[in-house]
Amino acid sequence: MSSRPFTYQPLGISSGLHAAASRTPDKVALKCEDRTLSYAALEERLRRVTGLVRHGLGLAKGTNAALLAPNCLEYLEIVCGAADAGVAVATLNPKLVAREIEYTCNDCEAAVLFVHPELAPLAKAADLPTVRRIIVLGDEYEGLLRSASPSAPVAFEEWDPFVIHYTSGTTGEPKGVVLPHRARALLFFAMATEYGCYSPDDRYLATAPLFHGAGFAFAMAAVFFGGHAEILPRYEPEGFIRRMRDGHFSGTFLVPTHFHALFELPSRTLGARGPGTLRTIVANAAPLAQATKERIVEYFGEGILHETYGSTEIGIATNLRPPDQLRKERSVGLPFICTHVKLLDEDGNPVPTGEVGELFSDSPFKFNGYYNRPEETQAAMRGAWFSAGDMAVQDEEGYLYLVDRKKDMVISGGVNIYPREIEEVLFRVDGVLEAAVVGVPDERWGEALLAYVVARPQMQLETDALLDTLRQELASFKVPKAVQYIDELPRNASGKVLKRVLRERALGTQR
Numbered sequence: 001m002s003s004r005p006f007t008y009q010p011l012g013i014s015s016g017l018h019a020a021a022s023r024t025p026d027k028v029a030l031k032c033e034d035r036t037l038s039y040a041a042l043e044e045r046l047r048r049v050t051g052l053v054r055h056g057l058g059l060a061k062g063t064n065a066a067l068l069a070p071n072c073l074e075y076l077e078i079v080c081g082a083a084d085a086g087v088a089v090a091t092l093n094p095k096l097v098a099r100e101i102e103y104t105c106n107d108c109e110a111a112v113l114f115v116h117p118e119l120a121p122l123a124k125a126a127d128l129p130t131v132r133r134i135i136v137l138g139d140e141y142e143g144l145l146r147s148a149s150p151s152a153p154v155a156f157e158e159w160d161p162f163v164i165h166y167t168s169g170t171t172g173e174p175k176g177v178v179l180p181h182r183a184r185a186l187l188f189f190a191m192a193t194e195y196g197c198y199s200p201d202d203r204y205l206a207t208a209p210l211f212h213g214a215g216f217a218f219a220m221a222a223v224f225f226g227g228h229a230e231i232l233p234r235y236e237p238e239g240f241i242r243r244m245r246d247g248h249f250s251g252t253f254l255v256p257t258h259f260h261a262l263f264e265l266p267s268r269t270l271g272a273r274g275p276g277t278l279r280t281i282v283a284n285a286a287p288l289a290q291a292t293k294e295r296i297v298e299y300f301g302e303g304i305l306h307e308t309y310g311s312t313e314i315g316i317a318t319n320l321r322p323p324d325q326l327r328k329e330r331s332v333g334l335p336f337i338c339t340h341v342k343l344l345d346e347d348g349n350p351v352p353t354g355e356v357g358e359l360f361s362d363s364p365f366k367f368n369g370y371y372n373r374p375e376e377t378q379a380a381m382r383g384a385w386f387s388a389g390d391m392a393v394q395d396e397e398g399y400l401y402l403v404d405r406k407k408d409m410v411i412s413g414g415v416n417i418y419p420r421e422i423e424e425v426l427f428r429v430d431g432v433l434e435a436a437v438v439g440v441p442d443e444r445w446g447e448a449l450l451a452y453v454v455a456r457p458q459m460q461l462e463t464d465a466l467l468d469t470l471r472q473e474l475a476s477f478k479v480p481k482a483v484q485y486i487d488e489l490p491r492n493a494s495g496k497v498l499k500r501v502l503r504e505r506a507l508g509t510q511r
């Protein structure tokens with residue numbers, strides 16, 4: 001490797017935050033419910049996390065930790081403080097059950113688990129052989145911070161990992177998406193340019209779960225540039241619209257389920273128009289129905305809505321900008337800043353305009369790979385190009401339209417769910433011979449999970465008992481909304497289950 005100029009300074013996930021703390025130390029950086037942190041206080045706590053991780057816990061650079069918590073004020077300081085110590089944090093969905101917590105912590109080989117008090121009993125009951133210590137947020141965590149000495153960041157490279165977000169995989173078990181400092185820090189600059197709501201003067205309302213790649217990125221970008229971010233512990237539509245008006249926010253990020261809940265509010269609560277200070281709404285995680293887009297534009301105004309397509313692995317791949325929302329129906333827009341997109345057929349050849357191909361993208365925002373899964377990483381790549389398995393077409397103006405998913409992933413309520421994991425649990429239920437789970441259109445959730453079950457001969461299955469068993473093994477969002485019993489699953493000549501036929505059956509369109 002060639003030597004770097006002596007002026008070289010790596011760009012890290014916390015770089016902007018440290019600069020903002022130096023520039024405006026007394027400014028309020030974060031707010032969550034009735035708690036606030038100035039930039040000076042946030043940086044002090046972050047540096048103490050770095051000291052705690054390095055010296056108090058003795059974690060070496062390259063070690064992993066895990067964080068199991070709902071949205072809270074401590075979230076960003078733990079992820080960034082550990083990253084400054086060279087330790088990547090795996091962010092766990094707080095709705096996971098014990099089996100899933102065990103799998104994730106063991107998969108990423110977490111040495112330390114930070115956990116919210118509400119989830120501490122669950123975490124402490126789990127079998128976590130790699131975890132040396134569980135630290136409960138609150139009194140225990142605060143005591144450790146007080147005794148820790150603030151520490152500067154360790155020497156690192158931009159491509160070193162800072163976080164591991166878990167996403168479901170086709171094998172049925174979640175995969176750890178390893179993100180380097182460079183991927184998200186550069187993405188922040190692109191987001192600030194594209195969305196126009198991340199200057200030091202902006203106020204951002206963070207609604208999405210911080211364990212999720214998008215939820216973390218959209219909240220972190222606000223403090224990276226020295227703005228203000230308020231973190232909502234959970235999304236509640238009436239509380240959201242009240243905070244939007246009272247807090248004078250300029251930007252927020254919502255998924256389709258949020259919009260559906262919002263527009264179900266009584267007109268006296270919702271009001272005729274959205275907050276006047278709001279300049280940017282970013283929608284992501286699942287396609288917005290055109291009727292929903294029209295309602296958003298009518299309520300919040302023109303020139304505000306961006307619809308973004310991407311994944312944890314690639315960050316943001318495309319964006320449909322406000323002027324095109326009602327002009328380009330069902331489009332996910334043009335390639336994002338610094339992003340190249342191509343549509344390929346099964347042989348890897350570009351498809352003509354208007355024909356369906358698998359969507360591949362390449363940008364500086366890519367992940368390093370799936371943790372300890374080199375074969376699955378390579379399976380998702382074609383050279384330097386990544387594919388989430390989505391099929392799309394491109395029109396004459398270059399706008400992209402998603403038409404289907406190559407894989408069987410279901411997006412329900414903005415969360416990616418792969419049916420195989422659910423099917424594996426169903427297979428273990430006494431009396432179940434076969435099972436297949438598909439996603440069917442749902443007005444509220446975008447897609448809802450529907451399980452088709454084949455019972456063993458002479459066995460009688462009870463739906464309530466079946467779903468209760470799933471709830472013990474799976475997070476609530478992975479439990480199907482409905483179960484249908486079927487004599488046999490449709491299969492092709494090679495024995496593969498034809499899920500397309502099952503979806504058609506659910507929709508009443510089977511031919």
